[in-house]
Amino acid sequence: MRLLLVAGARPNFMKIAPIIRALSAWRTRLRQGFGAASSATDNRQRTYNLSWKIVHTGQHYDYEMSRVFFDELEIPEPDYYLGAGSGSHAEQTAKVMVEFEKVCVEQKPDVAIVVGDVNSTLACSVTAKKLNINLAHVEAGLRSGDMTMPEEINRIVTDSIADYLFVTEKSGEDNLLKEGKPKDKIHFVGHVMIDNLLYQLQKLEQEDGSRFKSNPLKEKLDRYAFLTLHRPSNVDNKVVLSRIAGALNEISQETPIVFPIHPRTRKMIDQFDIKLSKGVHIMEPLGFRESLFLWKDAVMVMTDSGGLQEETTALGVPCITIRENTERPITIEMGTNILAGNKKADILKCYREIMRNPKKGEVPPLWDGKTAERIVHILSADYTDFCDERS
Numbered sequence: 001m002r003l004l005l006v007a008g009a010r011p012n013f014m015k016i017a018p019i020i021r022a023l024s025a026w027r028t029r030l031r032q033g034f035g036a037a038s039s040a041t042d043n044r045q046r047t048y049n050l051s052w053k054i055v056h057t058g059q060h061y062d063y064e065m066s067r068v069f070f071d072e073l074e075i076p077e078p079d080y081y082l083g084a085g086s087g088s089h090a091e092q093t094a095k096v097m098v099e100f101e102k103v104c105v106e107q108k109p110d111v112a113i114v115v116g117d118v119n120s121t122l123a124c125s126v127t128a129k130k131l132n133i134n135l136a137h138v139e140a141g142l143r144s145g146d147m148t149m150p151e152e153i154n155r156i157v158t159d160s161i162a163d164y165l166f167v168t169e170k171s172g173e174d175n176l177l178k179e180g181k182p183k184d185k186i187h188f189v190g191h192v193m194i195d196n197l198l199y200q201l202q203k204l205e206q207e208d209g210s211r212f213k214s215n216p217l218k219e220k221l222d223r224y225a226f227l228t229l230h231r232p233s234n235v236d237n238k239v240v241l242s243r244i245a246g247a248l249n250e251i252s253q254e255t256p257i258v259f260p261i262h263p264r265t266r267k268m269i270d271q272f273d274i275k276l277s278k279g280v281h282i283m284e285p286l287g288f289r290e291s292l293f294l295w296k297d298a299v300m301v302m303t304d305s306g307g308l309q310e311e312t313t314a315l316g317v318p319c320i321t322i323r324e325n326t327e328r329p330i331t332i333e334m335g336t337n338i339l340a341g342n343k344k345a346d347i348l349k350c351y352r353e354i355m356r357n358p359k360k361g362e363v364p365p366l367w368d369g370k371t372a373e374r375i376v377h378i379l380s381a382d383y384t385d386f387c388d389e390r391s
């Protein structure tokens with residue numbers, strides 16, 4: 001089985017790290033003779049040939065948005081760096097497609113694995129499929145129902161052509177079946193993002209937090225909320241961003257807010273000349289572990305990110321999602337998430353609700369740290385060649 005594993009933007013890196021770990025573990029087992037006949041009555045010898053290449057599209061490129069994740073998440077150096085960079089949706093997608101096509105032609109993989117819902121996911125899916133390469137989509141089936149979100153278009157297009165649909169939550173399976181996908185392509189495996197979270201949490205518990213730049217602030221604040229904000233629907237419009245800022249300024253009078261800021265958001269805050277009060281502590285984007293170091297102990301998280309809605313549910317930290325909808329309903333039905341929308345009064349109402357009665361929640365099924373293993377087993381079962389020992 002020859003694989004291409006694609007990542008392009010920040011939330012992708014957390015998702016490929018556990019898959020690479022599971023692939024490496026699987027290859028080690030194969031080398032140790034796991035490929036021998038499986039039972040006394042089965043005389044056939046299994047033969048394996050497992051290899052993979054990592055492709056970084058370069059959609060995110062700053063040190064804080066990319067490199068730091070490769071280092072911390074123990075992702076090996078990419079075999080290919082496509083250097084796509086920023087641009088309009090069409091420009092970015094097109095640049096990735098042109099470069100990724102060359103990689104596919106050179107590598108001739110059996111399967112291309114794409115994760116999540118960013119432009120790189122869409123670009124590589126379409127490119128691979130048109131070269132008749134099997135496509136595996138990790139985090140398939142999520143739907144917000146909001147076609148103004150670029151991610152929703154990326155999800156729908158990718159799922160419509162994928163051969164393996166690896167689903168994180170029950171709603172994903174339901175959505176795919178409703179859209180007419182055959183049941184045998186859908187695999188409810190849990191969430192690789194949570195594999196990564198649990199792995200990194202263990203590492204964090206073994207290290208001294210004082211190495212983090214934000215440690216003095218964390219100690220000083222004692223209790224605080226953690227914020228991330230970067231969706232175009234929240235930050236690209238002056239009226240919307242101003243009313244979110246109004247809510248944040250009010251909350252921060254009571255509960256200080258720690259805010260690692262996405263480059264898009266910083267740019268828009270400057271451009272719209274929006275003022276955030278002193279209680280909102282702005283810092284550069286953080287690596288995965290430092291971010292976890294801060295939010296795991298926050299009284300609550302406020303976010304418009306997809307991943308944090310899930311990660312907070314996995315660790316039982318209350319979360320307010322500053323969006324009108326979520327493609328991750330399990331975080332509301334079972335988890336700690338509340339959907340606030342982006343109006344000042346609604347955000348404040350949710351804040352007060354959480355302060356009064358923090359949502360406890362439960363961990364959704366199969367968010368157990370073993371998802372990547374399940375994915376590798378499913379893929380490798382299809383690419384195992386049998387040869388008869390007696391022949």
Ligand code: UD1
Pocket residue numbers: 009010011059060061062063065066086087117118119120150151230232262263264305306
């Ligand atoms: C992208 C994803 C979004 C994901 C987010 C996580 C799409 C459509 N969107 O949004 O789903 O939640 O990543 O961060 O794929 N920039 C830098 N340095 C970088 C990267 C970006 O300064 O390393 C700035 C550039 O000004 C760029 C802007 O951020 O124009 C937006 O970057 P882009 O990749 O287009 O989209 P994101 O908002 O990051």
